Amino acid sequence: MPEPGEPPGDDDLTAYLDGELEGAAARAVEAQLANDAAARRRAEGLKKAFDLLDYLPKAEPSADFATRTVTSLQPAPAARPTPAETPAVTRAESPRRRALALAGWAVAAGVALGVGAAARLLSPPAAGRAEVGPEDQANDYRLLGRLSLYVGVEDLDFVKALDATDLFEPEMAAEGPPAPPDADAGAAPSDKLNELFRGYPAARRQQLRKLDQDWHDLPAAEQARLRPVLENYAVWLDRLPDGERREVLASPAAARPGAVAQLVQKRWREGLPKSARDKLAGTVGADERLELVREWKAGERARRDEWHAARRQWPTLFGQDRQAPWPFSEPGMAARIDEYVRAVLKVDLATPLAPRADLPAAARLTRAEFVNLRAAHESATKDRNWFVYGVAVYRLAQQHPYLPEPQPGKPTVVGAATLPADLPPRVLRTLPKGVEGAARGKWPEFALEVARRCVAERVAVPEAFGPCRPADFCEPVREFATAVLLPRLTDAERDALKKLEGKWPDYPLKLVALARLPKYDLAVPTVTLPGAPSLWAKFYGSTPPKE
Amino acid sequence: MATGQTSALMALRDPDIRLMLRVRADDREAFAELVGSYQHRLVGVMHHLVGRRDEAEDLAQEVFLRVYRNRHKYTPRAKFATWLFTIANNLALNAIRDRKRRPAVPLEVGDPAASGPWQAHDAGANRDPPPPHKVQQDELAAVVRQALDELNERQRVAVVLNKFEDMGYAEIAEVMGLTTKAVKSLLSRARSKLRLSLQAYIYMDGPPPDDAPPDDKPD
Numbered sequence: 131m132p133e134p135g136e137p138p139g140d141d142d143l144t145a146y147l148d149g150e151l152e153g154a155a156a157r158a159v160e161a162q163l164a165n166d167a168a169a170r171r172r173a174e175g176l177k178k179a180f181d182l183l184d185y186l187p188k189a190e191p192s193a194d195f196a197t198r199t200v201t202s203l204q205p206a207p208a209a210r211p212t213p214a215e216t217p218a219v220t221r222a223e224s225p226r227r228r229a230l231a232l233a234g235w236a237v238a239a240g241v242a243l244g245v246g247a248a249a250r251l252l253s254p255p256a257a258g259r260a261e262v263g264p265e266d267q268a269n270d271y272r273l274l275g276r277l278s279l280y281v282g283v284e285d286l287d288f289v290k291a292l293d294a295t296d297l298f299e300p301e302m303a304a305e306g307p308p309a310p311p312d313a314d315a316g317a318a319p320s321d322k323l324n325e326l327f328r329g330y331p332a333a334r335r336q337q338l339r340k341l342d343q344d345w346h347d348l349p350a351a352e353q354a355r356l357r358p359v360l361e362n363y364a365v366w367l368d369r370l371p372d373g374e375r376r377e378v379l380a381s382p383a384a385a386r387p388g389a390v391a392q393l394v395q396k397r398w399r400e401g402l403p404k405s406a407r408d409k410l411a412g413t414v415g416a417d418e419r420l421e422l423v424r425e426w427k428a429g430e431r432a433r434r435d436e437w438h439a440a441r442r443q444w445p446t447l448f449g450q451d452r453q454a455p456w457p458f459s460e461p462g463m464a465a466r467i468d469e470y471v472r473a474v475l476k477v478d479l480a481t482p483l484a485p486r487a488d489l490p491a492a493a494r495l496t497r498a499e500f501v502n503l504r505a506a507h508e509s510a511t512k513d514r515n516w517f518v519y520g521v522a523v524y525r526l527a528q529q530h531p532y533l534p535e536p537q538p539g540k541p542t543v544v545g546a547a548t549l550p551a552d553l554p555p556r557v558l559r560t561l562p563k564g565v566e567g568a569a570r571g572k573w574p575e576f577a578l579e580v581a582r583r584c585v586a587e588r589v590a591v592p593e594a595f596g597p598c599r600p601a602d603f604c605e606p607v608r609e610f611a612t613a614v615l616l617p618r619l620t621d622a623e624r625d626a627l628k629k630l631e632g633k634w635p636d637y638p639l640k641l642v643a644l645a646r647l648p649k650y651d652l653a654v655p656t657v658t659l660p661g662a663p664s665l666w667a668k669f670y671g672s673t674p675p676k677e
Numbered sequence: 678m679a680t681g682q683t684s685a686l687m688a689l690r691d692p693d694i695r696l697m698l699r700v701r702a703d704d705r706e707a708f709a710e711l712v713g714s715y716q717h718r719l720v721g722v723m724h725h726l727v728g729r730r731d732e733a734e735d736l737a738q739e740v741f742l743r744v745y746r747n748r749h750k751y752t753p754r755a756k757f758a759t760w761l762f763t764i765a766n767n768l769a770l771n772a773i774r775d776r777k778r779r780p781a782v783p784l785e786v787g788d789p790a791a792s793g794p795w796q797a798h799d800a801g802a803n804r805d806p807p808p809p810h811k812v813q814q815d816e817l818a819a820v821v822r823q824a825l826d827e828l829n830e831r832q833r834v835a836v837v838l839n840k841f842e843d844m845g846y847a848e849i850a851e852v853m854g855l856t857t858k859a860v861k862s863l864l865s866r867a868r869s870k871l872r873l874s875l876q877a878y879i880y881m882d883g884p885p886p887d888d889a890p891p892d893d894k895p896d
Contacts, residue, residue, distance in 0.1 A: 141865040148839065150846050150861070172872075178879040179872040183825070183840050185818045189724035189733055191716045199716075199738045200709045203745055369703075 140176075143169065147177055273342040274323050279357075281364045284337055284383050286344045289356055291387040297394050298362035366394075402426075456669055457661040458516040466660040467523060471503070473656060474532045476572075479507050491571030492544075494530050517670075524670035527659050533574040533638045534607040534657050536597045543577035543595050545570050550592040557583045574635065581635060591634055598630070598637035606655040615645050615652065693757035701748045708748075712741050715758075718842070719765060725837045726769045727776075728822060736772055740765045755851060762842065762852045766834055773830040817878060824874035832867035835860060 145151045146159040162169045192198075283289060292298060327335065345353065367375060374393060381389040399410065406426070413419040457463040472478060476492045477500050483489070489500055503522050510519035541548050546558060560583050569575040577595050584591045597603045600611040616624060623644055630637040645652040651662045659666055693714070699707035719740055723733035743764050744751075754760070825833060831853065838844045838852060846864070850857045872879070 139865075140869055141861050144865040144868045145846070145861050148846070148864070175872040175876060175879055176868050179824075179875045180840065180868060182817070182821050182875050182878060183836070183871075185814065185821045186725060186825070187818055189720055189730045191720040191734060191737070195716055195720065195734055195738070196709065196712045199712050199741050200705070202738065202742065203705070203708075 140172070143173055144176060147173060147180075270327070270339070272346070273338060274327055276342060276345070277323055277327060277338070279360045279364060280338055280341055282367050282379055282386075283341060283360070283363075285341055286348075288383060288386065289360055292363055292390065293356055293359045295387055295391050297391055298359045298366065363390075454514065454516045455520060456665055458510070458520065460661075463660065464516075468507075470527075470659055471507075471523065475503075475526060475530060477503070479504050492573075494532075494572050494575065495526065499526060499529075520670045524659065524666050527666075531642075532657050533578075533635055533642070534597055534654070535573065535604045536602055537604055537608075540597075540602075542573040543580065544573050545576060549580065550594040553580075553584075553592060554587070554589055557587050557589055560587060578635060593632055593634065596634040596638065598632055598634040603638075604656065607657060610645075610652075610655050611641060615641070615650070618650060619644060691753075691757055694753045697744075697748075697751055697757050697760075698753070700745065701751050703748075708741075708745055711744070715741075715761060718758075719761070722762070722765065722837055722841055723769060725825070725841055726833060727772055728826065732772070736765070736768050739768055743768070756848070758842075759848055759851050762838065762844075763854075766838075766852050769834060770830050773833070820878060821875065824871055827874055828867050828870055832863055832870070835863045836867045836871070839864060 142151060142155055142159050143162075146156060151159060163173060327338070330338070348356070367378065370378065370393070378386065378389055378393060399407070402410070410419060410422060413422055453459060454464075457467065468479070474494075476494050477489065483497075483500070483504075489495065489497060493500065495503065503526060506515070506519040506522035509515040536542060543549060549558070557580060561579060569579045574596065581591045581595060597607075600608055600616070602608075603611060616627075619627065627637070627640050627644065630640050642654050642657060644650065645654050646658070646663045648664060651664045653660050653663065693711070696707050696711050696714075700711060716737065719737040720730075720733050723736045723740075724730055727733055727736065740761065744761065747764075751760070825836070828836065834853060835849055838849050844852070846857045846860045849855075849864075850860045853860065855863070
């Protein structure tokens with residue numbers, strides 16, 4: 131930048147034309163341009179010369195440029211074919227399915243991969259290899275479409291066993307709706323897949339036919355649930371080093387889920403950062419090690435859940451015109467959620483909390499939870515970060531489930547003084563001091579703690595602990611139970627609920643659980659978050675739990 | 678902020694970073710996507726830098742292959758394009774310098790792929806400025822090409838990134854490993870040089886301003 135009073139040089143003039151000057155420097159150039167005709171000519175010349183570059187011919191890459199580039203890569207150890215050669219049979223949209231397409235090709239690559247050997251390893255003994263009957267071409271056609279899904283799989287039981295391990299749990303399909311059942315089955319199988327399949331021993335072919343028929347016969351919902359497990363397993367298997375893959379495939383079918391689990395754990399440990407591996411190595415005893423692993427995995431899970439939730443809410447987070455996500459997009463819902471925070475979580479976000487000051491005794495959040503929630507609320511109201519607030523509220527609602535309050539005028543059990551007189555004193559004496567202190571003053575935490583002690587001491591929980599009949603509930607819950615929920619219940623559900631009358635907390639717990647069933651999907655007023663539970667789970671929940 | 682978190686945040690904002698992270702995880706399909714989405718820009722920029730389509734494609738291909746070979750070293754820092762063009766810058770500078778060291782021998786006379794300074798027919802050499810209003814578009818392209826080739830290699834890279842990739846000074850500085858101030862100076866000299874080289878063509882669409890000096894000397 132020139133000295134004050136000195137005319138700007140070409141550096142500044144060019145930078146000004148490029149929009150790279152600000153403030154005083156820009157004003158100096160503007161002043162010069164206003165007063166100096168030579169500077170104006172120079173500026174115009176600079177601009178026009180730059181504009182002439184538009185006359186340069188624009189080169190487009192040759193039609194085969196991308197293919198040539200991708201195919202010129204050194205062959206990978208697994209000798210995977212390039213995506214350009216990926217057959218239509220496994221062509222799909224999502225990254226997971228694209229990865230599967232490659233995994234499917236790993237099968238086609240055959241012996242070099244060790245997966246060709248898998249076919250033999252997975253085959254029943256030679257005694258069972260008799261070819262059976264003429265092949266059903268139509269079914270084989272369907273099977274070939276799914277062949278890449280069946281790598282290292284013998285039967286449906288194996289898939290279900292894998293599913294039970296939670297090792298290959300489905301990722302949330304953020305890129306689009308899940309693949310419909312039989313999504314792979316309609317595509318034309320490539321000659322290579324056909325050739326590969328025909329090259330399998332007859333028994334393996336038969337095994338695959340049975341597996342495919344069993345898969346085909348599965349209900350659509352079951353297929354949709356198991357498909358990601360199969361896909362993720364196939365991709366995982368494909369990415370294993372050859373030796374480990376052979377090890378997995380060579381293990382007996384019954385023991386294979388265990389072998390897979392061990393290998394997944396091993397590779398997870400090996401993938402940890404060095405500091406984490408050192409920390410793990412420094413643990414004393416298996417229990418401490420297990421606890422550490424559990425803690426890390428919980429952290430991983432929480433981050434993954436947040437990521438999945440964020441992916442579902444992408445447009446509201448980063449879209450061009452950030453809209454408030456559900457439920458804040460609906461009129462009045464933000465106020466109802468604020469009311470939930472006040473009436474159920476028992477904290478007041480509007481009132482400032484002095485440093486070191488305690489929350490009121492009735493507040494059901496810790497101080498840290500309160501501070502985080504208030505920050506999220508502020509971010510929502512000031513910067514429209516509603517998603518963050520939604521996540522915070524939903525998480526707290528899950529961590530601090532509530533139970534219906536009694537009719538006004540009836541005391542709630544929130545401390546020793548409010549306990550029924552007929553409760554044996556030994557129950558209170560056995561209440562751990564820390565727990566009693568933390569729960570004191572809070573509904574329903576204190577009552578639940580004492581109820582747990584009652585069960586441990588084999589003492590019946592007195593009815594007076596809390597409302598356990600529709601008529602006992604506060605008005606909004608009573609109205610909901612009698613007018614909304616009970617009429618919808620099946621006879622069996624109604625009977626089951628009826629049997630719990632007089633039992634606290636069983637009756638209100640059952641009532642809330644019935645309302646939350648997917649077929650009813652109801653919020654319980656003054657107890658659960660306003661709005662359909664399924665929508666909260668969809669927008670803010672973690673990876674959906676298995677049913 | 679931990680590197681992992683930074684990467685995650687960057688990946689959230691730049692879809693190409695997410696794609697590159699998949700490439701880093703040995704996902705070849707992601708690499709194919711990456712080539713597909715950047716091939717036009719990269720071949721275009723390389724063509725502007727070296728002037729020949731076949732050489733531009735070779736260089737662009739080498740850029741992609743280097744991306745793949747270095748995938749495991751990739752750490753998201755800024756925009757993915759900045760990282761990509763840093764590799765492209767190094768390769769292009771080397772190619773232009775190599776060419777300077779070698780005699781410019783045309784492969785064949787009138788090579789249609791050639792539009793650079795080593796083409797057989799040098800539209801710019803010994804030229805008498807033709808009547809500006811009658812300059813045909815392809816002739817003008819050759820003249821502009823000549824003006825661009827007269828810039829030194831760093832000026833050329835800076836101009837091309839600025840003009841065709843719409844990069845600001847800070848990003849060009851990052852790509853070229855220079856300070857922003859150095860880029861400002863580089864571009865200023867380059868633009869002045871272009872103005873001089875092309876001044877006979879600047880006002881071909883109309884008369885120059887009344888107050889244009891009869892002889893605008895080089896700065």
